[in-house]
Amino acid sequence: MRENLACVASENMAFTYYTTPADLRTERKEMKSKNWRNRIGFFLKKNTSQSILHPKKNRSYRPTADDVQQWAQSLDKLLSHKHGKTVFRIFLKSEFCEENIEFWTACEDFRNITSHKELASKANSMHEEFIKNEAPKEINLDFHTKNAIVQDLLEPTVTSFLAAQRKVYSLMENNSYPRFIDSDLYKELCAAARGEGKHIKS
Template identity: 50%
Template sequence: MDIAHVNRENTSTLLEKQRIKHKTWRSKLHYRLKNLAQESASKRRSSRPTIEEIKDWELSLERLMSHTYGQAAFKIFLKSEFSEENMEFWLACEEFRKITSPAKLASTANRIYEEFIKSESPKEINLDYRTKDSVTQNLQQPSHSCFAGAQKKIYSLMENSSYPRFIQSELFKELCTVTVRKGTSLQA
């Protein structure tokens, strides 16, 4: 077998892997859109991003996270980087802050700790010892702010690391292209 033949095979294999990866993102987006389409009509309209909204996502992670579809697209990207637990933790903290029942607050705080903070937990997030220790201390008397420091660190990690890569990713570029091609919004 000559070198040219091996190079052609390697190039062919690489192109096939890129096509499959592209197809995987597309099918995940399609699946997520289908789920969003099953929501109520008013919610469905607000879940479809306009061209302006997608362009707005380039301005900040906060704007991206404020949109249901933006969250879905970013989560798909984070899964491809094996770091979706960061977003899941951040969202869990957002929901935690809305709890009004003290009993539910305590049980949810323990669940979040067990799922994301505790060493070797199923979705352990990357936190320094001081932050983990602070959360552990805060769990003695759970309040709405017991995860605030950890949530802020994880948001900063996403904002400074994953988010810029997302904006430069093929997934984001395809979202822009599909949205422009479809007119004013993505269709479910």
């Protein structure tokens, strides 16, 4: 009797082990889709209402079909556009890797700092947030790059995070960006920008 119960328990454990990860992946995928659809839907709805209230600002406030098409030309084109950057960040958040664009943006801001005191303060906060082991938004960097940043913390310059920024940019360019261009999110944005739909399907 005990052997039979043990066997049943073992089978139940095996069933749980093999089915739960798949269920979780499916649920996670559905949550990701719902998440970006809600965010983009709100984004377009907000832009549309603002455009109606301020028709003269329509061209500059909401991305045009040409804007959205240019985002597919390069990551640089995407990040240089205000709304393109916002949409890409939403996409990265749905993939649980938004720390990459947050770090890249922080680096862009860091390079514009002129005060040495502010530079040192910002360098330390960026190290705490993105670089050190088990940082809240730790990015994927090799030991050499991380170590170089640590060494620079004593006398940081505007180029202290440049090597790390380039690595993160390359990571986004070769991985996340192609997935973004192939995603339903981008395709639906193209359709919405062309006026084929008033909002993202829910």
